[in-house]
Amino acid sequence: MSELRRYIEDLVEAYGVSGFEDDVRAVMKRELEPLVDEVTVDGMGNVIGRKDGAPGGPKLMLCAHMDEVGLLVSYVDDKGFIRFNTGVGWIDPRILLALDVIIHTRKGPVPGMIGTKAVHLCSKEEMESGVDIRNMFIDIGATSREEAESWGVRIGCPISFDAKVKTLKNPDLIVTRALDNRAGCAVILEVLRRLKGTKLEATIYGVGSTQEEVGMRGAPAAAFAIEPDAAVILDMPFPGGDTPGIEERDLPLKMGAGVLLEVCDHSGRTPAYGLIANPHLRNFIEDLAIEAGIKVQFGSFAGTGTTDGATIQMSRSGVPSAVMAVSGRYDHGPLVMASMTEMEQVTDLTVRVAKSFQNFKRPE
Numbered sequence: 001m002s003e004l005r006r007y008i009e010d011l012v013e014a015y016g017v018s019g020f021e022d023d024v025r026a027v028m029k030r031e032l033e034p035l036v037d038e039v040t041v042d043g044m045g046n047v048i049g050r051k052d053g054a055p056g057g058p059k060l061m062l063c064a065h066m067d068e069v070g071l072l073v074s075y076v077d078d079k080g081f082i083r084f085n086t087g088v089g090w091i092d093p094r095i096l097l098a099l100d101v102i103i104h105t106r107k108g109p110v111p112g113m114i115g116t117k118a119v120h121l122c123s124k125e126e127m128e129s130g131v132d133i134r135n136m137f138i139d140i141g142a143t144s145r146e147e148a149e150s151w152g153v154r155i156g157c158p159i160s161f162d163a164k165v166k167t168l169k170n171p172d173l174i175v176t177r178a179l180d181n182r183a184g185c186a187v188i189l190e191v192l193r194r195l196k197g198t199k200l201e202a203t204i205y206g207v208g209s210t211q212e213e214v215g216m217r218g219a220p221a222a223a224f225a226i227e228p229d230a231a232v233i234l235d236m237p238f239p240g241g242d243t244p245g246i247e248e249r250d251l252p253l254k255m256g257a258g259v260l261l262e263v264c265d266h267s268g269r270t271p272a273y274g275l276i277a278n279p280h281l282r283n284f285i286e287d288l289a290i291e292a293g294i295k296v297q298f299g300s301f302a303g304t305g306t307t308d309g310a311t312i313q314m315s316r317s318g319v320p321s322a323v324m325a326v327s328g329r330y331d332h333g334p335l336v337m338a339s340m341t342e343m344e345q346v347t348d349l350t351v352r353v354a355k356s357f358q359n360f361k362r363p364e
């Protein structure tokens, strides 16, 4: 098993709904420590690993969010069934039915599944209208509110999807939970592992950020402290568009077709949040990719979501920022499919960016 794959397996086995990233941070911290000169955690819960470069050299921030989309307990009824909301991330409620979930409590994890009224008893109208999230619940096998509460379940507990890593018949493809953005976290670890023992001009900061899925809230605090000369965001911001029902012209992104270099994006919820990737930085990365024979894809998106780059770029006097991404199918769903080769390509290109970052010229 490759080191990159091992990082993914370890990171996927940790759970970290937005705002509750402790377990993922623990893995990041443990894995960063032998690779860098210092590891710190800030007040937002971001973990920051610093690999020192030459004195007076430039600072490059690599950032991947640690949090994942999930659910929150909103109510426990007197029979012990759990109601929930989507307060921690942008999720399609239509795909929630019958999923394996874990409720995270102060007393430990509580497994369960998402249920609804049995098909046997649904009217024709109910069958045609689909199931509203208000008619779903989580069944943890409790017989009363008291029993559920005795297991630690109460309002506000985070809920995550559950799945192991599965390799498909095509051995390059994996399917698992939370690849948005454990893929990016794994890339940062693998980049720093490959750079271990190499003296660089630039100081490299590997950041695992918090609360990206609820509005990129953690990353700006890390950027403020680091004051980087540029930032590269490693993420999985968009699903591959190479699946039935999507016209290629609407999402010309293919899983496994190369590193996604974003040109433009903005959030569907607030168009004020978004990133126009710094063209000088993006061109610098593209030139390195061409030199190394690494394939890239470009993305110009409007209203379909953004990344930590949206807030990092506005830190202090401004940070030139770009996104290098993996295109996983079914992003923001309970299971995501992605290509290991594409993650390797993002890793390879990021190593090249780190090694030659001293040659990057900010616009004058």
Ligand SMILES: [Zn+2]
Pocket: 065, 180, 181, 212, 235, 236, 237
């Ligand atoms: Zn993401």
